Amino acid sequence: MIQTSARLLQLLSLLQLRREWTGPALAERLDVTERTVRRDIDKLRHLGYPIHASPGIAGGYQLGAGAQLPPLLLDDNEALAVALGLNSVAAGPVAGIGEASVRALAKLEQVLPARLRPRFAMLKAAVITLPSNAAAVDPQQLTVVSAAIADKRQLSFDYVKSDGGSGRRLVEPYRLVDTGRRWYLVAWDVDREDWRTFRADRIVSLPSERRKYVPRPLPDKDLAEYVQRSITRSPYRFDVVVRLHAPIAEVAAVVGPQLAALSDDGGSATILRAGWDSLAAPAAHLAALDMDFEILAPEEFKDYARTLASRLNRAAQSPMAENQAADRSPLAGEASPSRPQ
Template sequence: MIQTSARLLQLLSLLQVRREWTGPALADRMGVTERTVRRDVDKLRNLGYPIHASPGVAGGYQLGAGAQLPPLLLDDNEALAVALGLNGVAAGPVAGIGEASVRALAKLEQVLPSRLRPKFAMLKAAVTTLPSNAASVDPQQLTVISAAISDRRQISFEYIKSDGDSGRRLVEPYRLVDTGRRWYLVAWDVDREAWRTFRADRLASLPTERKKYSPRPLPAEDLAQYVQQSITRSPYRFDVVVRFHAPLADVAAVVNPQYATLSAEGPAVTILRAGWDNLAAPAAHLASLDLEFEILEPAEFREFALHLSSRLRAAATGPVTGAADVGAPPQ
């Protein structure tokens, strides 16, 4: 069985190398008889590979189009899921993948069973994807990083910080995390001897692989949660904590996880934690939500909310004579 399987893979490889082979040429190359070649061709056809045969002295075997990958054994729902996924990827944040997804979708649509085509056409027409303002990423960068993570190799790259400064970084890559709008790399910074989170769209050069490294203990068991903590709280001036008098599911439905972390304090109480560089932005955002909440931290945020409410009340009712002047807290 192993010998037969290896021979089938060899035959498939030969058919992919050259556009057309004669039977005697294949038999000679593989060290078998022409009868064995014919049998192996039939086995590949039974596996789903379109192998065409032309008779005559100038004839031979040719691998048909669409056989670059082995046939995928997908049920109806899986095939529709893959097709819809490819259809949606075209608007994704990975630069250059949109065109590739369209090509892959065209190939998949071509081989979809006739019973599935009307259903797919109906689903495709019913689903519309809004244009995204997500930061685009070079797919080759993601490929190199993924390979380095798999091989446990250090990588170096030019990185642009949020303030515009750039520099060379040497890191041990551990995980790529997709937040929907951006890709992040969790890595150990060799020079700074600390864990760092890097935005993939700020890589100014293609990562270069370096020497292998030994894995070290991760900064957290859940690296996706670690990235969320890093991008929603760590780099900011104010660490805002708010208590919502609403279930976690209700708050999660209106608060983007890229901007805050949520935790349930009870069946009808939710705690929000988020980092902000100014207090006007979270005040406006929280006030726009149709949910009851109270500000827990920091004290500056409570003071700012009082000042803002006074200004809004004055704007709605007109200036109040003799009202005390309320100083504006830091923004």
């Protein structure tokens, strides 16, 4: 019985590892006959695992989806990856997932092998996830949208724009993109006959499915890049491009993907592209980075920077500023502290 149970677990692990197995391949891996494989498959079916079989030379066995979630077999790295993922997703922007992830993590930690517990404890202590300040997303909305994408069905929902205006939208959904802080839906807007990027947290009603649609060519091969370009550059008045004299890893540590698109420029420099509605905002933000940079575009930003530099220079050299600096100087007045002997 013990040998049979161990073989069933090994068979289940193999079925979860690959999409489809032939009978001879399973028999070879398990070192049993094909007849034994068929009997073991029947036993797993009786335990509730939906295993589909296709006849013929090219046929085989495939683990399908059932009405209930059966136990999963994970190797060491997979178990650690799932545990760390559950630990970090609690701070994510999807509403209600935090509590569910904590419950699932408690179940997983309870059955972690003793050899994995020190590794998981070490990784858990070393990794800290900052809570997101983004608006929460209803997980049911993500589920409905994902199903519509898979089934290629139109969606209708109420949407609130950035200016506060709202309205009903009819779209052909294509992809959900997670930027870390927010979820975005890339879709074809049927009424506007154009591609749009929708923030998932601004969908204020549960999307309802409509008729099926014929897929159209995507606006970009890399939809993650398309979304980043849409949220950092496209909606804004000025398309700012600068060269920062710092490696891209150093810049990425202080400039998030929601703010700008970064690209390497020779290893020691980084090209930053971002959209802004005013020129004062990027000037202040770039100055706060405490990194040398060159303005590449637009020309209006170069002119603004020259004007701002002149204003700051005059401010630094004004008589009032000089008097205040003199008052703070150690050489001014008897109240200054004496020099150590």
